[in-house]
Amino acid sequence: MPEIARVGVCGCGLMGSGIAQVAATSGCDVVILEAVQSALDRGMAGIKKSLDRFVEKGSMHAADRDAVLGRIKTTTNLKDLAKSDLVIEAVVENMDVKKELFKELDLLLAPHAIICSNTSSLCVVEMAAATKRPKQVAGLHFFNPVPLMKLVEVVKTIVTDQTTIDSLFAFAKKLGKTAILAQDTPGFIVNRLLVPYLLYAIRVFEAGLASREDIDEGMKLGCGHPMGPLTLLDFVGLDTTYYIAEIMFDEFKDPMMAPPPLLKRMVLAGQHGRKSGKGFYDYGA
Numbered sequence: 619m620p621e622i623a624r625v626g627v628c629g630c631g632l633m634g635s636g637i638a639q640v641a642a643t644s645g646c647d648v649v650i651l652e653a654v655q656s657a658l659d660r661g662m663a664g665i666k667k668s669l670d671r672f673v674e675k676g677s678m679h680a681a682d683r684d685a686v687l688g689r690i691k692t693t694t695n696l697k698d699l700a701k702s703d704l705v706i707e708a709v710v711e712n713m714d715v716k717k718e719l720f721k722e723l724d725l726l727l728a729p730h731a732i733i734c735s736n737t738s739s740l741c742v743v744e745m746a747a748a749t750k751r752p753k754q755v756a757g758l759h760f761f762n763p764v765p766l767m768k769l770v771e772v773v774k775t776i777v778t779d780q781t782t783i784d785s786l787f788a789f790a791k792k793l794g795k796t797a798i799l800a801q802d803t804p805g806f807i808v809n810r811l812l813v814p815y816l817l818y819a820i821r822v823f824e825a826g827l828a829s830r831e832d833i834d835e836g837m838k839l840g841c842g843h844p845m846g847p848l849t850l851l852d853f854v855g856l857d858t859t860y861y862i863a864e865i866m867f868d869e870f871k872d873p874m875m876a877p878p879p880l881l882k883r884m885v886l887a888g889q890h891g892r893k894s895g896k897g898f899y900d901y902g903a
């Protein structure tokens with residue numbers, strides 16, 4: 619089983635930037651691909667800020683932070699990912715965009731390379747089918763914020779081979795994460811449980827049953843959650859949550875998974891949560 623030393627990351631948003639950071643922190647050379655330079659600049663600023671927090675807390679030396687940053691290269695040209703042993707795709711939650719990327723990566727990468735998606739809810743085997751290496755395609759689902767959350771779901775499709783799964787478990791361990799094995803079903807393990815809960819919190823708010831603050835306080839103080847559901851929705855991104863809900867509802871036809879009307883309207887109004895400055899709460903500029 620060859621070691622994964624060179625990692626490509628597609629997308630430098632909330633998740634791609636975090637994934638690139640933890641991969642570089644573990645010693646991998648990382649190249650991040652973005653559609654636009656401004657997203658790379660924003661993502662790299664987030665990585666620096668996160669590493670600075672570790673340095674300030676004393677859990678990382680300043681020299682190690684600089685070394686981590688030195689291992690990350692950024693690009694808007696897909697060809698710069700050619701030498702990757704593993705590419706982790708973390709672009710928008712849209713099947714057509716992801717399939718196009720998988721197709722191009724398959725033509726570009728060396729035969730041994732593995733391609734993974736960080737998708738929250740989409741069918742991974744559909745992305746695998748866009749390549750000629752479906753046995754080397756899997757889901758690698760990280761959690762937000764990636765530098766802090768310990769879990770990774772390794773998603774095995776009905777055609778992923780065991781060598782690929784073993785490599786991904788070894789890679790997760792190298793990153794200091796705990797990996798769990800999930801099947802290629804919408805939402806895998808965690809989102810299958812989390813997404814209906816988050817959507818229900820919106821319904822409770824939408825129905826006027828409680829204030830946003832009381833809903834959040836209730837779940838924090840009553841159940842010991844680190845964030846209330848509406849704060850967590852703003853943190854995940856309302857746009858991303860809306861796409862996930864649509865995908866899960868489309869697969870299951872379960873009303874629990876259906877995006878509530880308020881969520882759709884907030885997304886249409888550009889209220890995407892913390893990243894846009896407004897969601898259930900205001901975050902200023």
Ligand code: CAA
Nearest residue numbers: 668671672675738760761762763765766809844845850854
């Ligand atoms: N990088 C480095 N350090 C960070 C950081 C980051 N990105 N974010 C926070 N920190 C540090 C802070 O500096 C702080 O350090 P000190 O304790 O030394 O002061 C510490 O982490 C705690 O941060 P805060 O005080 O700002 O806030 P907090 O105590 O609420 O912790 C949190 C933040 C860890 C995010 C916590 O609120 C939490 O666990 N929230 C729930 C997150 C969650 O549920 N994630 C899953 C989302 S679902 C998903 O990801 C799947 C999907 O497909 C949608």
Ligand code: NAD
Nearest residue numbers: 629631632633634652653657708709710711737738762854
């Ligand atoms: P985001 O909106 O923060 O970032 C997505 C980035 O992808 C944007 O910067 C965009 O410019 C870029 N992009 C779009 N098309 C691209 C392309 N063809 N090539 C390169 N870059 C491209 O989204 P996010 O929250 O980071 O989510 C990314 C993926 O991770 C989604 O599949 C999402 O479901 C999943 N995910 C999200 C979370 C979360 O909490 N937000 C958690 C786990 C998994």
